[in-house]
Amino acid sequence: MSTSDDESTTPHVFYKDRPEWQDVQPIPSDEGPSPVVAIDYSEQFADVYNYIRGVINTGELSRRVLSLTCDAIGLNAANYTVWQLRRDVLEAIGVPKLIDESGLDKEFEKEFTFCEKMIENIQKNYQVWHHQKALVSWAVGYDESTKTMQVKNPEALDILFKRELQLTKDILSYDAKNYHAWQHRQWILSIFKDYSGELEYVNQLLTDDVRNNSAWNQRYFVFTSMQDFSQESLTEELNAVWEFVKVALCNESPWSYLRGLIRLAGDCRPTLQKEVVARCKPFVSKKEGTSVPMLGLYIEFIDDLLRNGEPDPEEFAEVVCLLEHMIKTIDPIRAKYWDYIMTKFVNAHGDSELDKFTKVEINA
Amino acid sequence: MAARESSPCRKSQQKDKDGLTVVGLRSLEQLQNTVTQDEGKVTHTYLDQEEVESQILEIYLKCNKNAAKYKEFEITLQREKHIAFLRRGLKQLSDAYEALDASRPWLCYWILHSLNLLGVKLSKEECSNISKFLMKCQDPRTGGFGGGPYQMAHLAATYAALNALVSLGTDEALSVVDKESLLKFIISMKLPDGSFRMHRGGEVDVRAVYCAVVVAKLTNISLPNVDLFEGTAEWILRCQTYEGGFGGCPGMEAHGGYTFCAVAALILLNRIRLIDEDSLLRWLVHRQMAVEGGFQGRTNKLVDGCYSFWQGACFCLIGPILAEHGEVEKPSRWLLHNSALQEYVLICCQHHLGGLIDKPGKQRDYYHTCYTLSGLSAVQHQPDGTKLILDNASNELKKIHPVFNLTEESVEKALQYYYNSAHARATVSEEMEDTSEPSSV
Numbered sequence: 001m002s003t004s005d006d007e008s009t010t011p012h013v014f015y016k017d018r019p020e021w022q023d024v025q026p027i028p029s030d031e032g033p034s035p036v037v038a039i040d041y042s043e044q045f046a047d048v049y050n051y052i053r054g055v056i057n058t059g060e061l062s063r064r065v066l067s068l069t070c071d072a073i074g075l076n077a078a079n080y081t082v083w084q085l086r087r088d089v090l091e092a093i094g095v096p097k098l099i100d101e102s103g104l105d106k107e108f109e110k111e112f113t114f115c116e117k118m119i120e121n122i123q124k125n126y127q128v129w130h131h132q133k134a135l136v137s138w139a140v141g142y143d144e145s146t147k148t149m150q151v152k153n154p155e156a157l158d159i160l161f162k163r164e165l166q167l168t169k170d171i172l173s174y175d176a177k178n179y180h181a182w183q184h185r186q187w188i189l190s191i192f193k194d195y196s197g198e199l200e201y202v203n204q205l206l207t208d209d210v211r212n213n214s215a216w217n218q219r220y221f222v223f224t225s226m227q228d229f230s231q232e233s234l235t236e237e238l239n240a241v242w243e244f245v246k247v248a249l250c251n252e253s254p255w256s257y258l259r260g261l262i263r264l265a266g267d268c269r270p271t272l273q274k275e276v277v278a279r280c281k282p283f284v285s286k287k288e289g290t291s292v293p294m295l296g297l298y299i300e301f302i303d304d305l306l307r308n309g310e311p312d313p314e315e316f317a318e319v320v321c322l323l324e325h326m327i328k329t330i331d332p333i334r335a336k337y338w339d340y341i342m343t344k345f346v347n348a349h350g351d352s353e354l355d356k357f358t359k360v361e362i363n364a
Numbered sequence: 365m366a367a368r369e370s371s372p373c374r375k376s377q378q379k380d381k382d383g384l385t386v387v388g389l390r391s392l393e394q395l396q397n398t399v400t401q402d403e404g405k406v407t408h409t410y411l412d413q414e415e416v417e418s419q420i421l422e423i424y425l426k427c428n429k430n431a432a433k434y435k436e437f438e439i440t441l442q443r444e445k446h447i448a449f450l451r452r453g454l455k456q457l458s459d460a461y462e463a464l465d466a467s468r469p470w471l472c473y474w475i476l477h478s479l480n481l482l483g484v485k486l487s488k489e490e491c492s493n494i495s496k497f498l499m500k501c502q503d504p505r506t507g508g509f510g511g512g513p514y515q516m517a518h519l520a521a522t523y524a525a526l527n528a529l530v531s532l533g534t535d536e537a538l539s540v541v542d543k544e545s546l547l548k549f550i551i552s553m554k555l556p557d558g559s560f561r562m563h564r565g566g567e568v569d570v571r572a573v574y575c576a577v578v579v580a581k582l583t584n585i586s587l588p589n590v591d592l593f594e595g596t597a598e599w600i601l602r603c604q605t606y607e608g609g610f611g612g613c614p615g616m617e618a619h620g621g622y623t624f625c626a627v628a629a630l631i632l633l634n635r636i637r638l639i640d641e642d643s644l645l646r647w648l649v650h651r652q653m654a655v656e657g658g659f660q661g662r663t664n665k666l667v668d669g670c671y672s673f674w675q676g677a678c679f680c681l682i683g684p685i686l687a688e689h690g691e692v693e694k695p696s697r698w699l700l701h702n703s704a705l706q707e708y709v710l711i712c713c714q715h716h717l718g719g720l721i722d723k724p725g726k727q728r729d730y731y732h733t734c735y736t737l738s739g740l741s742a743v744q745h746q747p748d749g750t751k752l753i754l755d756n757a758s759n760e761l762k763k764i765h766p767v768f769n770l771t772e773e774s775v776e777k778a779l780q781y782y783y784n785s786a787h788a789r790a791t792v793s794e795e796m797e798d799t800s801e802p803s804s805v
Contacts, residue, residue, distance in 0.1 A: 041465075
């Protein structure tokens with residue numbers, strides 16, 4: 001019996017004309033008396049899926065079903081039922097085996113290659129990536145509930161770890177924001193618990209395109225996975241990120257990252273916020289300082305500092321002025337939002353200024 | 365300081381006695397002032413953005429200069445064309461749709477919900493045919509619905525099938541759902557950490573969680589003495605990112621579709637107060653594109669008509685909690701730029717042959733038709749009960765319920781059927797209590 005890979009290279013013969021399939025009763029789709037959203041299937045599509053329904057009906061889990069699923073997936077890779085049938089067959093015929101230092105079992109290796117080819121062809125599809133995840137889980141004996149792997153041999157694990165990082169890297173080289181690829185990569189990093197090379201990769205992507213928000217998200221994922229959140233490490237990261245901030249001030253991604261970073265801080269949060277405010281000042285005061293995300297963060301940090309510190313009429317006035325500038329001139333699309341922020345800001349600080357003043361008056 | 369609906373516009377606002385306000389287009393000056401700058405750093409992201417933005421700006425410029433001509437086409441909702449496109453798909457689809465052979469309840473839902481938004485009533489016979497087809501997609505052995513007849517039950521297909529049946533709204537349609545096996549299916553998809561799988565052996569993400577919560581709440585199925593969704597809200601909350609939106613699973617980038625699923629599910633679970641609503645709101649408002657007026661799905665990605673709903677509806681979902689948390693009064697308007705979004709949908713997302721699209725130059729499809737129209741409806745209907753319609757009152761769509769993305773009318777009927785009528789009898793729960801161990805949940 002041919003394996004799935006060989007099958008796709010042979011010229012197509014309808015399953016209904018194949019002698020080796022004569023024992024299977026094909027089942028046409030049952031659409032009911034008056035079909036709706038009826039798809040005008042090609043003859044080949046109908047033929048393959050009639051046999052898929054046929055084998056599901058008999059519960060057959062065999063090598064020929066494996067090759068049938070290959071054709072069915074080729075016609076519609078989003079058919080999750082067929083992918084699950086494929087996994088059921090793989091398990092039934094004993095293909096999945098734990099990896100050892102010499103690599104994957106030969107037949108299991110073929111399944112990896114098949115799935116990787118599918119990923120290459122259809123990069124944005126839930127089923128292909130989920131299948132890859134299932135294969136990796138089998139290969140290392142990963143147990144989701146305990147988050148542990150059966151395979152302990154570091155050499156064996158390293159083979160697979162590198163392979164999956166390379167796969168996602170290859171796919172991200174076509175589209176550096178492919179959500180599925182990032183999700184798979186994060187899963188790999190977290191189950192192998194090795195983030196050591198990831199920051200370097202992120203830096204490379206950010207150097208290629210500093211506006212790649214997926215890379216920024218990955219940076220946060222890495223930072224929160226491996227770092228302590230001491231003032232020292234946060235400051236070091238702030239300095240590293242600032243280099244990217246300066247490159248394009250209107251780029252929202254690093255500003256959001258800075259906000260996220262500083263939220264991780266404990267007692268040193270006000271210190272870091274003051275640091276960012278001070279670094280923004282030269283840009284803010286310039287007339288051409290029209291970066292909306294920068295002004296947004298600047299205003300927010302001043303708001304936070306005012307809430308936890310001494311009132312400062314000068315800063316209060318500056319924020320009100322900046323908000324007006326955003327509403328009227330540089331960010332009218334978000335006018336309602338900035339107006340809402342203005343209301344909150346004035347409610348929080350404007351009245352208290354007045355209150356303090358009145359209290360002093362009364363006490364005097 | 366009053367926020368403007370749209371700064372100096374061509375046309376003054378008109379309000380009629382039904383609380384309907386017609387607004388005009390944004391000014392050209394506003395558009396030209398806010399185009400994306402390369403800041404001396406040209407990257408892929410910038411180039412993609414620049415290309416789309418300049419194409420759309422050009423469309424808006426033409427539209428503004430030649431308003432009378434464009435009024436007839438682009439700014440007017442082409443109801444008849446959209447209805448024809450939808451009706452055709454309801455019957456027959458070309459083999460190009462083979463890729464959606466495992467999403468046929470979705471096709472039903474996208475089309476039926478779009479027709480409802482456009483105020484089209486189907487005949488009894490049509491409703492009956494669709495109900496019978498969806499019945500074929502249900503698997504009473506496992507419970508739930510699959511992507512087509514003979515396909516394995518899947519939570520997203522189940523959500524789509526239910527929403528299609530509720531969109532039909534007939535007793536025959538609503539009676540298709542086998543509640544007892546559906547409950548078993550939902551239980552069988554649940555993981556110990558509170559999340560859900562899409563199907564047996566399938567992937568886990570916020571979509572699956574949203575679908576599970578919606579089908580359980582809408583059809584009124586639950587377990588007595590056991591919380592079917594124990595741990596679920598906590599799992600969803602782990603998906604809120606440092607940006608403020610939600611990712612598909614913990615650690616992943618904030619994304620419009622997943623954010624909608626997370627927020628809507630938390631509302632149904634009555635746990636929405638646990639989110640960081642300030643950072644969610646900040647992330648949401650920044651997803652609206654300054655020139656295009658529509659929404660992007662993620663930071664530094666391109667505008668897409670479908671996010672009119674995924675992001676747009678989130679404003680409707682979090683509006684009430686912003687008011688509740690109290691620093692400001694209940695807003696009478698959603699905190700997005702309403703007319704800009706309507707401009708994007710009507711001027712940039714209508715295919716000239718009917719159906720709606722992602723962005724100019726893209727193919728039409730039923731997914732984009734559904735979500736682009738749904739987003740338009742979400743923002744046309746304001747929190748204070750008034751309506752805000754771009755250009756002319758005939759563009760008004762039926763009001764949606766933002767949690768389910770069904771028309772309000774459909775949701776009312778479904779709730780009446782599943783909660784208040786004889787069909788709502790708690791037989792499911794009672795029987796399950798006898799047959800299942802709560803500890804197995």
